[in-house]
Amino acid sequence: MLVNVCSIIGFNGQITDAAPLLVDSLKKMEYRGYDSVGIATLNDGKILISKGVGKVAEVDKALELHNLPGHVGIGHTRWATHGGVNDKNAHPHFSCTSEIAVVHNGIIDNYQELKDELSKEGHVFKSQTDSEVISHLLEKYCKKYDFDYIKSLIATCNTLKGSFAFVAIFKNGLICGARFDEPLIIGVAPSAIFLSSDVLGFLKYTDKAIFLDNGDIVTIEDGKYHIFDINNNKVTRVITQVAWELASTEKGKYAHHTIKEIHEQPSILLNSINKNNNFQQFCEYVKNASNVYITGSGTSYHSGLLAKRLLAKYAKIKAEVIMSSEFHYFSDTLESNSVVIAISQSGETADVIHSVKKAKEGGSKILSIINVPTSSLARLSDSFLVLNCGPEIGVAATKSFLAQLMVLYNIVSVMSNSRLDLNIAMQKKLVKDVEKTLELDEYIESLMAKLDNEIKHIYILGRSIHYPIALEGSLKIKELAYIHAEGIAAGELKHGPLALIDNKSVVIVLNPVDETYQDVISSSNEIKSRGAVIIGISNKHHDIYDEYIELPECVDFLYPVIEVIPLQIMSYYLALKMQVDPDYPRNLAKSVTVK
Ligand code: M6R
Numbered sequence: 001m002l003v004n005v006c007s008i009i010g011f012n013g014q015i016t017d018a019a020p021l022l023v024d025s026l027k028k029m030e031y032r033g034y035d036s037v038g039i040a041t042l043n044d045g046k047i048l049i050s051k052g053v054g055k056v057a058e059v060d061k062a063l064e065l066h067n068l069p070g071h072v073g074i075g076h077t078r079w080a081t082h083g084g085v086n087d088k089n090a091h092p093h094f095s096c097t098s099e100i101a102v103v104h105n106g107i108i109d110n111y112q113e114l115k116d117e118l119s120k121e122g123h124v125f126k127s128q129t130d131s132e133v134i135s136h137l138l139e140k141y142c143k144k145y146d147f148d149y150i151k152s153l154i155a156t157c158n159t160l161k162g163s164f165a166f167v168a169i170f171k172n173g174l175i176c177g178a179r180f181d182e183p184l185i186i187g188v189a190p191s192a193i194f195l196s197s198d199v200l201g202f203l204k205y206t207d208k209a210i211f212l213d214n215g216d217i218v219t220i221e222d223g224k225y226h227i228f229d230i231n232n233n234k235v236t237r238v239i240t241q242v243a244w245e246l247a248s249t250e251k252g253k254y255a256h257h258t259i260k261e262i263h264e265q266p267s268i269l270l271n272s273i274n275k276n277n278n279f280q281q282f283c284e285y286v287k288n289a290s291n292v293y294i295t296g297s298g299t300s301y302h303s304g305l306l307a308k309r310l311l312a313k314y315a316k317i318k319a320e321v322i323m324s325s326e327f328h329y330f331s332d333t334l335e336s337n338s339v340v341i342a343i344s345q346s347g348e349t350a351d352v353i354h355s356v357k358k359a360k361e362g363g364s365k366i367l368s369i370i371n372v373p374t375s376s377l378a379r380l381s382d383s384f385l386v387l388n389c390g391p392e393i394g395v396a397a398t399k400s401f402l403a404q405l406m407v408l409y410n411i412v413s414v415m416s417n418s419r420l421d422l423n424i425a426m427q428k429k430l431v432k433d434v435e436k437t438l439e440l441d442e443y444i445e446s447l448m449a450k451l452d453n454e455i456k457h458i459y460i461l462g463r464s465i466h467y468p469i470a471l472e473g474s475l476k477i478k479e480l481a482y483i484h485a486e487g488i489a490a491g492e493l494k495h496g497p498l499a500l501i502d503n504k505s506v507v508i509v510l511n512p513v514d515e516t517y518q519d520v521i522s523s524s525n526e527i528k529s530r531g532a533v534i535i536g537i538s539n540k541h542h543d544i545y546d547e548y549i550e551l552p553e554c555v556d557f558l559y560p561v562i563e564v565i566p567l568q569i570m571s572y573y574l575a576l577k578m579q580v581d582p583d584y585p586r587n588l589a590k591s592v593t594v595k
Helices: 018-032 056-063 111-120 132-144 149-159 257-263 279-288 298-315 350-361 376-380 399-415 424-438 441-450 464-481 490-495 517-528 556-577
Strands: 007-012 036-043 046-053 072-078 100-108 162-170 175-180 185-189 192-196 208-211 217-221 224-228 291-296 319-323 338-344 365-370 383-386 457-462 484-489 506-510 533-538 547-550
Touching: 007 018, 007 100, 007 162, 007 175, 007 217, 018 036, 018 056, 018 072, 018 192, 036 056, 036 100, 036 162, 046 056, 046 100, 072 100, 072 162, 100 132, 111 132, 132 149, 132 162, 149 175, 149 217, 149 224, 175 192, 185 224, 192 217, 257 556, 279 338, 279 365, 279 383, 279 399, 291 298, 291 350, 298 319, 298 338, 298 399, 298 464, 298 556, 338 350, 350 365, 350 376, 365 376, 365 399, 399 556, 424 556, 441 547, 441 556, 457 464, 457 490, 457 517, 464 484, 464 506, 464 556, 484 490, 490 517, 506 517, 506 556, 517 533, 533 556
Parallel strands: 291 319, 291 338, 338 365, 365 383, 457 484, 457 506, 506 533, 533 547
Antiparallel strands: 007 072, 007 192, 036 046, 036 072, 100 162, 162 175, 175 217, 185 192, 185 208, 217 224
16 A cells, blocks of 8 residues: 655745745645655756655755755655655656656556556656656656646546646746645735645645635746646636634744643643533534444544543434444445544544545535645545644644643534533633643653663553543553553453553543543452552542552543543653654654545
């Protein structure tokens, strides 16, 4: 399977040097993918390419990417397992004549047959990527259509199968791009035009964006853009003002985005409730549905698992949660008049998008909970709620998880006939509780410092509404610190996992005082007698804990919101202890836009 989650950027600045802007833009988008980087600029009618393996800053330092001359250019950061991480496979990719260079995000499903065909026709490939077929196809069709660029682009897009967005530079200074199931956005600045996979690629220079429709083709020349559909009709798309502030993409006083985003949580917590005014409409869909399904990936899936428990207990609504990568296998069984609630920070996760498309085809209504209101998922939805937590740069989802929980709590609150009441006073108290929990930062850092450096396994136990948080905490530890961690429903211990526990194990128990408390203490006893170290996270101390993280007192149902915070902080400090970069975990990318 190919995996390719990249950032692409094109820039036509007329009088401004392209290279420093491209490098800067790629740094801003690096969270999407980060194993190699490259840029191409046009100088004196010649396309110059510089590319290498590593993060943008490293490659820039070594190759001085920012010094490539020219006012027009394209750039790329790559995240790939296909074709190996090396200079040759880094983008941009030239055509045979070096008169066209291409950067690409997505997968070309039929690249092998195209490569074979093009090779027979005399094209010589220099990389092992699927992406390189695009530059060769453009070259082939430019020749065939006598440099009618739009015709050549259309023919290229019609030949490619898969999901892709690409940006190409031609030796006459033309920049063009195409969007087919991968994001591509035009940034309109006073004296420059950008073409990017993410608004962060140009937000420093302009907040005016055009979110291209699927199937759109764009050309940029002399500081002007033109958009066409696949039938060669000129089309108009609206210019949107992007609400995100650039300040929220900087690290500020923090060493990493991840810890900054963890500490931002009190300030964004209530935005998700107060800045959405369509909760009633959203909930009407849920009320009128014959069946409710929830889908999401990774952290967003964990939010769904908590929502299922809250909906059942407080709103008396049964919902089935299916992780998006598995959804496909159930989609035929969805009843008509079902509602699918899709949860996704990015709104671009391929597994989620495919699930939703399948469900839509079967007649389900699509409701979504997203952070990016202009995302593909938003466009596919009958109604959506926005997280409003600002851009999340750290690859690990932290503040977006809390924001998702707040949206979900509010849905349950609206539907629960006051059984779960998230009134204003409670919301304010919750903000205080989150602030108080964040004050544990230094204490948790010291706890993590005490743990054995050779620590190999961490288990997190919880029951009922705490179980999804156990899963979420273990995901954070795995991805940030590269330590094996497992979230376990505490009652399942004796059905197998207890065999793993010995005097080298570290077990975290999520144990606020509620209906699950006593049973979790019993599980802790079973663990203690096998010699493991127990870290208790609770509002009540117990002698069984070797270490204790004290949570503020709050209403039972809100404990998941505050107990996840110590787990986020632990994961961050474990990453530092393991000397790995918490913002950019190896092998991962922020938006997984391919299956
Ligand atoms: O953008 P999404 O919420 O759809 O992303 C889903 C997952 O890829 C994401 O939550 C991933 O698991 C994070 N790295 C978790 O921290």
